[in-house]
Amino acid sequence: MVFQKRLNYGFNGYDVPVIPRASRSPRGRGTIRKKPDSSQIQAFEILASVAGNFLHENESSIPDNSASVKDPHAFSGITIEDKHEDEGFKGDLFEHGTCSEIASACVPGLLGKHDHQRIMGDSSFLGNHLEGQGQNVLEKEDEKIKGRSVNEKIVHIKGAEGITEPCHKTSKDSSSEINVEKPSLEGHRNLDSLPNGSAARKLVNRDDDENFVRCTQLNSKNEISGAPPGTLKLKDASPFVSDENNSTRDNSAFENSERMYPFKKRKFFNQTSSSASDRGSHCQGICDSSDTRVNGTNHSAAIEESSSMAGQQVHSGSRGCNVKLSIKSFKVPELFIDIPETATIGSLKRTVMEAVTAILGDELHVGILLQGKKVRDDSKTLIQTGISQDDKRHRLGFMLEPRHTPISPSSYNEDPCYLTTGSRPKLSRQSTSLMLQQGTYNVSQERSMIKIESCAEGDLNMDSSLADTSANNNMSKCRTLVAVPAINMEALAVVPFRRKSGNPDFAQRRIRRPFSVLEVEALVQAVEKLGTGRWRDVKQRAFDNAKHRTYVDLKDKWKTLVHTARISPQQRRGEPVPQELLDRVLAAHAYWSQQQCKHQLKPL
DNA sequence: GTTAGGG
DNA sequence: CCCTAAC
Structure with missing residues (x-):
């Protein structure tokens, strides 16, 4: 193993762009999955917050769509632009709007365009440019981490505080435990079981995002199939492998929700540009409310009057002024990124981007806070709720919340809590080592980390949402x-x-989600049994719960696996696939190719 | 809706 | 991963 230096970047609070990635094609190709996997967002529940401004109507200087603010100078320069002028925050929209209306109206505003492209492409090495330059954000951790290749990156994202409070039990204790303890992979794993040891390692590193899956399944609204996790039927004998030895992973391992970006990339041509400039003028600096600080306990952003508005409010009669809200930005509390010094600037950017998008890439809901209290009744009008022109002093906050909260009992999923909680030292250790050893960077990994770290806080949301009790409960725990x-x-x-x-x-475009070793194994096993050309079945068999893996994806992956298996190890990239698996790939490929030929010839 | 392949 | 032709 090669020891490398790694750099840790701590982002204390981070304004994130709404749109994760720019689509590569002007044509807007790419498809959007209908259901985002709610998984990752778990973490996000706690993380995201919205800063906003409370504006008054009648402010001539403010565009109708001023609801969203764009302030290029605030924070890290990433701000949300309001592009939908047409829809908008026209005055009357909110006159008697309900909180829900506000929420729905605001979110769209987040669909701004961001130049994500800027993140890509840099080729210089961090070591060359950053090292020794006094970058405050960098902390070198010499040789703390073993890396495999120069490009390996370990991304560690965590909540602002880093962590660790016990997670919600409601969610999934059982599954998590299973993950940890299960000693070996048995042919048929029950839902709860999880491979541990080496297997566990894989899980941790790989599709962590998958883990999030289970959460998805409880969505009230968009029910994702409720296919019980772990339903893989791998009993049939495979021409290649016995189930005993090559047990298939529990589906749940791969299950997951497909991840969909709630934010479609949109292009707001002219409108955008013009509005942006206008808006910038009155939104500056508003939002950086103290509470958005990472370490602060509350990440929700407070809404304040926009500076420009101050003193200008016009109360047009008590009848009902329209309330204009300006959401400046959404903030992610804190991200920790661990990346080798040898990584390129481009890698760093991508890593950060991935981390951010991993957090944001899911369906989100907007929560509204008024003076620190969550406004739960969506049917109330703004006035009834106390949100009115007269209340500008009130601090109105918006927050992003995961779409659902869920917990699927069945799926396996490591409980994030364990990792951070002292109670499960073993797990934590494993996961840690995993991370360290497996330098390979991949989105999943990041997500998993996010999930893990945020768990403590996230519970909160989950619990409350589930219980629908009044809430509050968790506040205490979720200090962050x-x-x-x-x-x-x-x-x-x-x-x-x-x-x-x-x-x-x-x-x-869908986010790139590298196949984890575990997934590869599942794919290989399925193909060994079903053969190539039956991707639909393969999907059903081994990835039924992995909503983000389509049969086309599996087919493509197989294609790349075959290719990978044929090239020299030196030419391979990404997370190394065990040679054993690659050998199986070639064997299966050869076998089924042969079968195909036979079938074609036989008829003759 | 699936497959199979090229991009 | 995307996009499509061909089923």
């Missing part, structure tokens, strides 16, 4: 976060925003 319990998801459900003009074809 927003004290916002679950809100009425339905009411606040973010509706995909569409511009009137409707440019439906702005789809977001």
